[in-house]
Amino acid sequence: MNIAEEIERINRQITSKGYKLTRQREITLTVLLENEKEHLSAEEVFMRVKEKFPHIGLATVYRSLELLVQLRIVEKMNFGDGLARYDLRHEDHEHMHHHLICTSCGALEEIQDDWLSELEDRLKKEYGFQVTDHRLDFMGSFKACSTDNCKKQKTAVS
Template sequence: MAAIDDQLVKINKQLQSKGYKLTSQREATVRILLEYEQDHLSAEEVFMLVREVYPDIGLATVYRTLELLAEMHIVEKMNFGDGVARYDLRGDDHAHMHHHLICTVCGRLTEIKEDWLGELEERLEREYGFKVSDHRLEFTGTYMHCQRDGCKHGGKAVS
């Protein structure tokens, strides 16, 4: 719980630096994102979880909070090909977003925390004069066990 509280303090500072407050509704929303960080929740899923602790919150408030966090690059709004916007917290440990493997059979999502594109970024800057500020990489395909047996993971996120 201390790690979540530490991250809340950091996010609060980011909001304050742009003139925003960490209201109780925003804090409840951010806390859910932190607690369910591996799950890549949709706005509706965040809303349902926030309502368990903050029953008076409205869906529009959760949407506005998620959009604000996305504008401030605290979270990334992502679509993994299923037509649903999902929200993924940006990590402190890397300059760029982490990458994802997405199984087209079961929907399982695996995060790759390592940044494999450093050499490519250097080459882009050297050869094209283009300085990369961020990147995101998604691999779609099929896990071997899904090809053989059908998948038993049910779309669970894995790191």
């Protein structure tokens, strides 16, 4: 799906919940879509939004991000570096994807497969607990970090 189609899909989500896709929110979403693999912080989102919409303020970007989190369009995450980072949710995945986070270099790798569905089924069966969402982050080191081929060169978290 291209960015325009994603924006339209998200616009339907936003309007179905009684909100409008303002120009500021649209630009914020565009920046998130254009930089999806980077897991940008609010400040990084702001700097990139400001390039496209110079008159926008930091508070407006924060409010846009928080509304998108509240509407479950964006997930607010912390990878242990002291920054809140933002990750788009996708309708083709029932749950958020998972992350491998390298504590040596800060590199981040995403796992799209949901390996927890059997556990969710067991929780429902044994405890009567219906899981509606989950997130799993694995902290550790990539093998390449002990060599000169550190993954940070490929997918580093800013």
